Amino acid sequence: MAETRSFVGGGAARWDVVHAVRCYGHIVRMWIRAALAYPASFWMTMAGNLAASGMDFVVIVVMFLHTHALGGWSLPQVAFLYGTSGVTLGLADIFVGSMDQLGVRVREGSVDTVLVRPVPALAQIAGDRFALRRIGRVLQSGAVLTWSLLRLDLSWTPLKVLVFASLVLCGTVIFGSVFVGGSACHFFMADAAEVQNSFTYGGATMLQYPPTIYARDIVRGTVFGVPLAFVNWLPALYLLGRDDPLGLPSWFRFASPLAALLCATAAGLLWRTGLRSYRSTGS
């Protein structure tokens, strides 16, 4: 009940959220400054990140040297999936990606130091080990996305602009929720990092390719299970004007905000349960 109290309940709660966000921001700035204490290392890892995430796209380009379409999707269309998947994962990774280190903190017992401060633990742990170098993925995927948008000629309408903006926002929230929810599992399991990674990094790689190349059950899993399809596949069907391989009702293409809300709620609940479990069992 402890967390419910501090979040819900009038003006004081709103003030708590503002305070939490401010503290997150300050922790993030401290980590950036700490990283810049070693500038050479900072720029090298940043370049490394750029190159590593670029390799995925090289693979796709190589495939298109041998074929004109992948699952019926053209190179610019696949590049659109690649770009949106990378940008949304990259943004989520920047904001909350370092939470996969929570397992280490649980084992070391350093979660305790977070719990004795008057700021919600989530804000402190999300900001912990913030790594600006992760912006590499966003930049590289953003470049591919820009190229695809230039090649695709989407004949933009206000609705399309809105769907595109919501794709980036909701996609980030969905991936972020998977990060937070996955991290919460560290409170129960000894090593949850790999499970979490398979959904985030693994999921993002999956979303770089068209849904038509996968078995229908896998695609169905991404709609009704871990709802990664709402990150880019479903909105892309609308934006690129394509048919749904699952034949779902067309409103699914616009349901990403709903999916994002559900994901965020589920992640929040999981986090709270995890924290409560930690506090009754200890490390």
Add this chain to the structure above:
Amino acid sequence: MDQTLIEVEGVTKSFVVRRRAGRLRRTREVVNAVAGLDFTVRRGEMVGYIGPNGAGKSTTVKMLTGILLPSTGRLRVAGADPVRDRVRLAQRMGVVFGQRTTLWWDLPLRDSYELARRIYRIPAGTYARNLDRCVELLELGPLLDVPVRQLSLGQRMRGDIAAALLHEPEVLYLDEPTIGLDVVSKRRVREFLAQTNAERGTTVLLTTHDLTDIEQLCSRVMVIDHGRVVYDGGLDGLHRQGRSERTLVVDLERELPPIELHGTRLVRREGTRQWLAFPASASAAPLVAELAGRYELRDLSVREPEIEDVIARMYGEAERTAATVARIG
């Protein structure tokens, strides 16, 4: 005003430990880390909390700070339930985990304080005043702009203690604040804590392995073992009850047969050095005077009893008594 700050009534904490027993079978074992604690701490008290490793000291501190939920019993700090009101209570307490720094490794010490200012929402005036005070008393001035990774252990501990006090907490929990520190740092930390307690009325609960910490700081000491408070009172009483002994380490000019000195017993002899134990409650002065009169001495020092020995003897005593009673009965 209510003078009681910490109330602990019948608090227990048990953990379920799962062990692998065979390929798929797992056994569940319940471990009672704390098996029924009762004590109160008044505002402004400075209490030493000691006990062997695994006795339940840190579990107690974790429950008092709201990190851990007690299994049963009632626990109140400043009238609030630490678990339910954790975030609010955090504003009113300071915590220093001895072997785990909360300072930022790669940034100058000053930056960690700046973060504390924001986290605890300390008004600018209060912050400046408290920082100045800590800097002066803990001699942190030259360290403020040094990255924490370059500080020595003693400097870092002083830095950590300052970080825990900037928001003027009513209660300060210290877990082994002097462990691994050099003599100078230890003294500075102790003086600072004593002064903070006297000037601010800050309640202090400290766990330690160093009886000197307690001797110099705490009028009250609680001993915990197997999850229960087994002694609560002054340090004198602890020494009496534990029959603790101090040791005179005598370095003679040349090798001599065992020294016989009334009120002491020889515990060890190695070349020109001899170890003489005497009750901790007795004064060392007359013994030293007599030794100096009778022998040619090169050096002489007094060793304080080790906390583990005191406690072990206390228990040894208790168990032996129990065993005797059982045999007679």
